[in-house]
Amino acid sequence: MSSKYEGSDFYCDLALSGKLELDVVYEDEHVLAFHHTNPYWPVHLVVIPKRHIPSFTDLGGHESEQLVHLVMVVKQVAAKIEEEYGAARVLTNLGEYQDSKHLHFHVNFGEPKTN
Template sequence: MDCLFCKIVNRGIPADIVHEDEHVLAFSDINPQAPTHILIIPRQHIATLNDIEMADLALMGRLQYTAARLARERGFAEDGYRVVMNCNDHGGQTVYHIHMHLMGGRRFTWPAG
Protein backbone atom coordinates (compact mmCIF):
# COMPACT_ATOMS: atom_id res chain seq x y z
CA MET A 1 0.00 0.00 0.00
CA ASP A 2 1.31 3.44 -0.90
CA CYS A 3 -0.33 5.29 1.99
CA LEU A 4 1.83 7.91 3.71
CA PHE A 5 0.18 7.41 7.10
CA CYS A 6 0.39 3.61 6.89
CA LYS A 7 4.12 4.06 6.29
CA ILE A 8 4.31 6.19 9.46
CA VAL A 9 2.35 3.53 11.41
CA ASN A 10 4.77 0.86 10.16
CA ARG A 11 7.79 3.09 10.94
CA GLY A 12 8.79 3.28 7.27
CA ILE A 13 8.72 7.09 7.50
CA PRO A 14 9.85 8.95 10.64
CA ALA A 15 7.42 11.15 12.55
CA ASP A 16 7.39 13.05 15.84
CA ILE A 17 5.06 10.61 17.61
CA VAL A 18 3.36 12.12 20.66
CA HIS A 19 0.98 9.26 21.50
CA GLU A 20 0.44 5.68 20.51
CA ASP A 21 -1.60 2.76 21.69
CA GLU A 22 -2.81 -0.44 20.09
CA HIS A 23 -5.41 1.38 17.93
CA VAL A 24 -4.30 5.01 17.56
CA LEU A 25 -1.17 6.93 16.60
CA ALA A 26 -0.72 10.69 17.04
CA PHE A 27 2.13 12.78 15.68
CA SER A 28 3.06 16.40 15.07
CA ASP A 29 1.92 17.89 11.75
CA ILE A 30 4.87 18.82 9.52
CA ASN A 31 3.03 21.98 8.38
CA PRO A 32 1.48 23.26 11.63
CA GLN A 33 -1.40 25.73 11.48
CA ALA A 34 -1.32 26.47 15.22
CA PRO A 35 1.23 26.39 18.05
CA THR A 36 0.13 22.80 18.64
CA HIS A 37 -1.01 20.84 15.59
CA ILE A 38 -1.22 17.08 16.00
CA LEU A 39 -2.58 14.49 13.58
CA ILE A 40 -4.47 11.62 15.18
CA ILE A 41 -4.92 8.52 13.03
CA PRO A 42 -6.18 4.98 13.42
CA ARG A 43 -3.54 2.31 12.87
CA GLN A 44 -6.12 0.61 10.67
CA HIS A 45 -6.29 2.04 7.15
CA ILE A 46 -9.64 3.66 6.40
CA ALA A 47 -9.42 5.97 3.38
CA THR A 48 -12.18 8.51 4.07
CA LEU A 49 -14.99 9.26 6.49
CA ASN A 50 -17.30 7.81 3.85
CA ASP A 51 -15.64 4.42 4.37
CA ILE A 52 -16.38 4.16 8.10
CA GLU A 53 -18.60 1.22 8.98
CA MET A 54 -20.57 0.31 12.10
CA ALA A 55 -17.68 -1.89 13.22
CA ASP A 56 -15.45 1.23 13.30
CA LEU A 57 -17.55 3.23 15.78
CA ALA A 58 -15.45 2.36 18.83
CA LEU A 59 -12.31 3.27 16.90
CA MET A 60 -13.77 6.67 16.00
CA GLY A 61 -14.52 7.24 19.68
CA ARG A 62 -10.89 6.42 20.51
CA LEU A 63 -9.74 9.11 18.07
CA GLN A 64 -11.97 11.69 19.78
CA TYR A 65 -10.91 10.57 23.25
CA THR A 66 -7.26 10.85 22.23
CA ALA A 67 -7.80 14.40 20.96
CA ALA A 68 -9.37 15.50 24.26
CA ARG A 69 -6.68 13.75 26.29
CA LEU A 70 -3.85 15.36 24.33
CA ALA A 71 -5.50 18.80 24.66
CA ARG A 72 -5.66 18.33 28.45
CA GLU A 73 -2.07 17.08 28.64
CA ARG A 74 -0.80 20.05 26.63
CA GLY A 75 -2.71 22.53 28.76
CA PHE A 76 -5.09 24.14 26.27
CA ALA A 77 -8.26 22.11 26.86
CA GLU A 78 -9.85 24.75 29.12
CA ASP A 79 -9.09 27.66 26.75
CA GLY A 80 -10.36 25.65 23.79
CA TYR A 81 -9.09 23.98 20.67
CA ARG A 82 -10.16 22.89 17.22
CA VAL A 83 -10.60 19.35 15.91
CA VAL A 84 -11.02 18.92 12.15
CA MET A 85 -11.56 15.95 9.86
CA ASN A 86 -11.56 16.56 6.11
CA CYS A 87 -13.26 14.27 3.60
CA ASN A 88 -12.32 13.96 -0.06
CA ASP A 89 -11.02 16.63 -2.40
CA HIS A 90 -13.63 19.38 -1.86
CA GLY A 91 -13.34 18.87 1.89
CA GLY A 92 -9.58 19.43 1.78
CA GLN A 93 -8.40 15.85 2.36
CA THR A 94 -4.91 15.33 0.95
CA VAL A 95 -3.90 12.03 2.60
CA TYR A 96 -6.46 9.30 2.08
CA HIS A 97 -6.19 7.70 5.51
CA ILE A 98 -8.69 9.22 7.94
CA HIS A 99 -7.09 11.60 10.37
CA MET A 100 -8.09 14.18 12.90
CA HIS A 101 -6.29 17.51 13.18
CA LEU A 102 -5.98 18.67 16.80
CA MET A 103 -5.01 22.35 16.89
CA GLY A 104 -4.56 24.47 19.98
CA GLY A 105 -2.58 27.22 21.61
CA ARG A 106 -4.28 30.15 19.87
CA ARG A 107 -7.74 31.61 19.26
CA PHE A 108 -9.55 30.33 16.19
CA THR A 109 -12.11 32.22 14.14
CA TRP A 110 -15.23 31.14 12.28
CA PRO A 111 -16.02 30.48 9.52
CA ALA A 112 -12.97 28.31 9.02
CA GLY A 113 -12.58 29.12 5.30
Protein backbone atom coordinates in the same frame (compact mmCIF):
# COMPACT_ATOMS: atom_id res chain seq x y z
CA MET B 1 7.71 15.68 5.42
CA SER B 2 9.08 16.17 1.97
CA SER B 3 6.82 18.14 -0.33
CA LYS B 4 7.70 15.52 -3.00
CA TYR B 5 5.42 12.87 -1.48
CA GLU B 6 2.93 11.92 -4.20
CA GLY B 7 1.05 8.96 -2.73
CA SER B 8 -2.54 8.99 -1.53
CA ASP B 9 -2.05 7.70 2.03
CA PHE B 10 0.79 9.45 3.83
CA TYR B 11 -0.20 7.76 7.10
CA CYS B 12 0.03 4.14 5.88
CA ASP B 13 2.89 4.78 3.45
CA LEU B 14 5.17 6.79 5.72
CA ALA B 15 3.94 7.48 9.27
CA LEU B 16 2.83 3.96 10.21
CA SER B 17 5.47 2.15 8.16
CA GLY B 18 8.30 3.52 10.29
CA LYS B 19 9.89 5.23 7.28
CA LEU B 20 9.48 8.62 8.94
CA GLU B 21 10.62 9.75 12.37
CA LEU B 22 7.68 11.19 14.30
CA ASP B 23 7.36 13.22 17.49
CA VAL B 24 4.81 10.93 19.13
CA VAL B 25 2.55 12.21 21.93
CA TYR B 26 0.39 9.07 22.29
CA GLU B 27 0.50 5.54 20.93
CA ASP B 28 -1.22 2.25 21.63
CA GLU B 29 -2.11 -0.77 19.49
CA HIS B 30 -4.96 1.08 17.72
CA VAL B 31 -4.12 4.81 17.66
CA LEU B 32 -1.15 7.07 16.98
CA ALA B 33 -0.97 10.79 17.84
CA PHE B 34 2.01 12.91 16.86
CA HIS B 35 3.14 16.42 16.02
CA HIS B 36 2.37 17.18 12.38
CA THR B 37 5.43 16.81 10.16
CA ASN B 38 4.65 20.06 8.32
CA PRO B 39 2.56 22.09 10.79
CA TYR B 40 0.04 24.61 9.54
CA TRP B 41 -0.69 26.00 13.02
CA PRO B 42 1.80 26.83 15.82
CA VAL B 43 0.51 23.78 17.75
CA HIS B 44 -0.53 21.06 15.31
CA LEU B 45 -1.00 17.42 16.22
CA VAL B 46 -2.51 14.58 14.19
CA VAL B 47 -4.44 11.60 15.59
CA ILE B 48 -4.91 8.55 13.35
CA PRO B 49 -6.18 5.00 13.60
CA LYS B 50 -3.47 2.44 12.89
CA ARG B 51 -5.93 0.43 10.83
CA HIS B 52 -6.57 1.97 7.41
CA ILE B 53 -9.93 3.74 7.36
CA PRO B 54 -10.48 5.95 4.29
CA SER B 55 -12.28 8.90 5.90
CA PHE B 56 -14.83 10.02 8.47
CA THR B 57 -17.65 9.54 5.94
CA ASP B 58 -16.21 6.28 4.59
CA LEU B 59 -15.57 4.25 7.71
CA GLY B 60 -15.38 1.09 5.60
CA GLY B 61 -17.33 -1.05 8.08
CA HIS B 62 -15.05 -0.09 10.99
CA GLU B 63 -17.81 1.47 13.07
CA SER B 64 -16.75 -0.18 16.29
CA GLU B 65 -15.25 0.27 19.70
CA GLN B 66 -11.91 1.09 18.03
CA LEU B 67 -13.51 4.24 16.59
CA VAL B 68 -14.88 5.15 20.00
CA HIS B 69 -11.35 4.69 21.34
CA LEU B 70 -9.96 6.92 18.54
CA VAL B 71 -12.42 9.68 19.44
CA MET B 72 -11.49 9.36 23.12
CA VAL B 73 -7.81 9.83 22.22
CA VAL B 74 -8.71 12.89 20.13
CA LYS B 75 -10.60 14.20 23.16
CA GLN B 76 -7.58 13.63 25.45
CA VAL B 77 -5.15 15.31 23.06
CA ALA B 78 -7.52 18.26 22.54
CA ALA B 79 -8.12 18.62 26.29
CA LYS B 80 -4.38 18.79 26.91
CA ILE B 81 -3.95 21.52 24.29
CA GLU B 82 -6.96 23.41 25.63
CA GLU B 83 -5.57 23.18 29.16
CA GLU B 84 -2.14 24.37 28.09
CA TYR B 85 -3.17 27.11 25.62
CA GLY B 86 -6.75 27.99 26.59
CA ALA B 87 -8.29 26.79 23.33
CA ALA B 88 -8.07 24.04 20.70
CA ARG B 89 -9.57 23.05 17.37
CA VAL B 90 -10.39 19.54 16.14
CA LEU B 91 -10.67 19.17 12.38
CA THR B 92 -11.00 16.37 9.86
CA ASN B 93 -11.12 16.90 6.11
CA LEU B 94 -13.33 15.12 3.58
CA GLY B 95 -13.38 14.65 -0.18
CA GLU B 96 -11.08 16.94 -2.12
CA TYR B 97 -10.08 18.69 1.13
CA GLN B 98 -8.55 15.41 2.36
CA ASP B 99 -5.00 15.20 1.00
CA SER B 100 -4.31 11.83 2.59
CA LYS B 101 -7.06 9.25 2.17
CA HIS B 102 -6.68 7.88 5.69
CA LEU B 103 -8.95 9.05 8.50
CA HIS B 104 -7.09 11.60 10.59
CA PHE B 105 -7.91 14.39 12.98
CA HIS B 106 -5.93 17.62 13.24
CA VAL B 107 -5.85 18.98 16.78
CA ASN B 108 -4.46 22.49 16.80
CA PHE B 109 -4.12 25.88 18.41
CA GLY B 110 -3.25 29.32 17.05
CA GLU B 111 -3.50 31.14 13.79
CA PRO B 112 -2.35 29.47 10.57
CA LYS B 113 1.28 29.98 9.68
CA THR B 114 2.02 32.05 6.61
CA ASN B 115 5.03 31.30 4.44
